Amino acid sequence: xxxxxxxxxxxxxxxxxxxxxxxxxxxxxxxxxxxxxxxxxxxxxxxxxxxxxxxxxxxxxxxxxxxxxxxxxxxxxxxxxxxxxxxxxxxxxxxxxxxxxxxxxxxxxxxxxxxxxxxxxxxxxxxxxxxxxxxxxxxxxxxxxxxxxxxxxxxxxxxxxxxxxxxxxxxxxxxxxxxxxxxxxxxxxxxxxxxxxxxxxxxxxxxxxxxxxxxxxxxxxxxxxxxxxxxxxxxxxxxxxxxxxxxxxxxxxxxxxxxxxxxxxxxxxxxxxxxxxxxxxxxxxxxxxxxxxxxxxxxxxxxxxxxxxxxxxxxxxxxxxxxxxxxxxxxxxxxxxxxxxxxxxxxxxxxxxxxxxxxxxxxxxxxxxxxxxxxxxxxxxxxxxxxxxxxxxxxxxxxxxxxxxxxxxxxxxxxxxxxxxxxxxxxxxxxxxxxxxxxxxxxxxxxxxxxxxxxxxxxxxxxxxxxxxxxxxxxxxxxxxxxxxxxxxxxxxxxxxxxxxxxxxxxxxxxxxxxxx
Numbered sequence: 001x002x003x004x005x006x007x008x009x010x011x012x013x014x015x016x017x018x019x020x021x022x023x024x025x026x027x028x029x030x031x032x033x034x035x036x037x038x039x040x041x042x043x044x045x046x047x048x049x050x051x052x053x054x055x056x057x058x059x060x061x062x063x064x065x066x067x068x069x070x071x072x073x074x075x076x077x078x079x080x081x082x083x084x085x086x087x088x089x090x091x092x093x094x095x096x097x098x099x100x101x102x103x104x105x106x107x108x109x110x111x112x113x114x115x116x117x118x119x120x121x122x123x124x125x126x127x128x129x130x131x132x133x134x135x136x137x138x139x140x141x142x143x144x145x146x147x148x149x150x151x152x153x154x155x156x157x158x159x160x161x162x163x164x165x166x167x168x169x170x171x172x173x174x175x176x177x178x179x180x181x182x183x184x185x186x187x188x189x190x191x192x193x194x195x196x197x198x199x200x201x202x203x204x205x206x207x208x209x210x211x212x213x214x215x216x217x218x219x220x221x222x223x224x225x226x227x228x229x230x231x232x233x234x235x236x237x238x239x240x241x242x243x244x245x246x247x248x249x250x251x252x253x254x255x256x257x258x259x260x261x262x263x264x265x266x267x268x269x270x271x272x273x274x275x276x277x278x279x280x281x282x283x284x285x286x287x288x289x290x291x292x293x294x295x296x297x298x299x300x301x302x303x304x305x306x307x308x309x310x311x312x313x314x315x316x317x318x319x320x321x322x323x324x325x326x327x328x329x330x331x332x333x334x335x336x337x338x339x340x341x342x343x344x345x346x347x348x349x350x351x352x353x354x355x356x357x358x359x360x361x362x363x364x365x366x367x368x369x370x371x372x373x374x375x376x377x378x379x380x381x382x383x384x385x386x387x388x389x390x391x392x393x394x395x396x397x398x399x400x401x402x403x404x405x406x407x408x409x410x411x412x413x414x415x416x417x418x419x420x421x422x423x424x425x426x427x428x429x430x431x432x433x434x435x436x437x438x439x440x441x442x443x444x445x446x447x448x449x450x451x452x453x454x455x456x457x458x459x460x461x462x463x464x465x466x467x468x469x470x471x472x473x474x475x476x477x478x479x480x481x482x483x484x485x486x487x488x489x490x491x492x493x494x495x496x497x498x499x500x501x502x503x504x505x506x507x508x509x510x511x512x513x514x515x516x517x
Contacts, residue, residue, distance in 0.1 A: 115146075126233035127151060127155075128154065128157065128238045130172070134205075135241060136241070137164060140156065146367055146371040147245045160197060162197070173190060173217055173218060173221060175221055175225070187214065216317070220301035223293070223301065224294045228298075237250065237284050238284070239358065246357055246383070249336065249357040256517055262292050263284065264277065264322055264331060265284040265333040266337050274319060276315050276318065276330060278360075281339040284337075289322070292328065293325055335386065336516055337358050338356070339360045340359060340361070344477070347390050347476070351386055353513065354514045354516070370393075387508065402493070406463060406478045407478035409461050414442035415443055416444075436455055449471075453471050460504065461495065475496070475501055
């Protein structure tokens with residue numbers, strides 16, 4: 001009994017210490033102000049081959065220019081005092097938007113910690129996340145614990161008005177024309193989501209092609225609603241639930257640009273002659289662009305509702321609307337805004353010294369891994385560069401041989417006639433008579449495939465599967481690939497030219513950030 005009493009006393013002492021630490025942390029947080037921006041002067045190194053692909057630079061703002069004071073942050077006075085001591089429910093920090101209701105504040109009132117403390121002021125940057133009700137519960141929480149911890153300036157849009165804990169997701173389709181909502185087949189899922197919510201049923205199992213068909217209607221209405229709710233932001237950063245956002249790269253980049261100019265930044269793709277910023281990779285609109293479009297035309301989104309039904313993609317229609325109404329076109333910002341993950345990213349001289357702003361197709365676990373790495377790196381070294389991603393995530397995987405691994409080689413493909421039923425032999429687009437001996441034998445085995453890579457001085461990696469040899473000039477990490485039956489492709493084996501990879505790194509040398517301006 002005496003021993004148990006000792007344990008109880010020790011427990012009470014520990015509890016008291018935790019209470020004291022909690023009170024101290026809250027006190028320090030309440031007293032602390034926002035740190036100013038640390039001045040950096042990164043050199044603007046852009047590969048020559050990039051110059052013809054981008055628009056003329058509007059001219060960078062001097063690195064000595066102080067970060068502008070927030071025009072959208074308006075602290076409120078709490079309506080009641082927080083009880084003390086707040087052991088189980090820490091006193092929330094003051095909301096930064098006015099009025100403090102669900103429409104204008106998606107974020108909780110918690111201190112910003114872990115990987116965010118050295119960031120420049122981001123009050124003038126608004127992050128807008130687009131998701132869907134069928135995936136929100138699985139994907140959004142990861143962002144709330146990582147990317148979105150670094151700001152209180154964000155909005156969450158979905159196809160259902162819902163809450164995830166204290167976080168509110170706005171139904172961005174509520175203002176679509178009623179005849180579309182009530183009668184168009186693309187909105188069958190939307191009506192079903194409303195019905196499931198009323199019944200209290202789980203909407204997660206409804207995920208599928210219908211969710212994709214509905215998603216394209218969100219883009220323009222997201223722009224319209226964002227500007228209505230946050231008209232004073234200087235930069236609007238639009239991402240999706242599988243997009244990774246690097247704050248250091250983003251904030252240092254936009255500090256070099258003039259937000260009053262109509263910027264539309266993204267990783268461009270083209271369909272049917274229409275160039276547009278790929279939505280999943282993320283895209284950025286300046287105050288100048290938003291004000292010139294949705295700021296001047298409250299009915300812009302609704303006018304395109306019927307047109308969207310006949311198009312594949314909402315991000316394409318968004319670009320078309322910007323161009324048709326205001327002559328705003330996407331400025332190529334790849335590879336800073338990027339459609340790959342760190343694990344699928346090909347690395348070469350064009351994808352090495354650029355700062356990271358986004359990655360796409362990221363799982364929750366991958367977002368956490370990259371976030372953790374970025375939070376722990378030396379922030380005084382400047383923005384996170386693609387070369388650092390290579391060193392941390394790719395280099396440790398590289399080996400002469402890696403079994404049950406697909407390193408995503410696909411530049412040159414050699415396939416025997418018997419590899420895939422009904423298909424002819426493939427020799428990297430060459431005629432058989434022009435092949436070197438190693439190329440002719442490349443599809444015989446993994447070692448023959450290696451020999452073909454050695455024979456090609458530009459080859460840095462290769463993979464072999466089902467009598468198919470694939471070579472690549474760029475370097476990729478790839479992913480593990482479990483063995484499959486022979487009729488489903490069989491086993492995948494990969495290899496890298498380790499000495500060539502190291503020689504490439506030595507040629508590239510130390511990097512200065514290659515900003516796209």
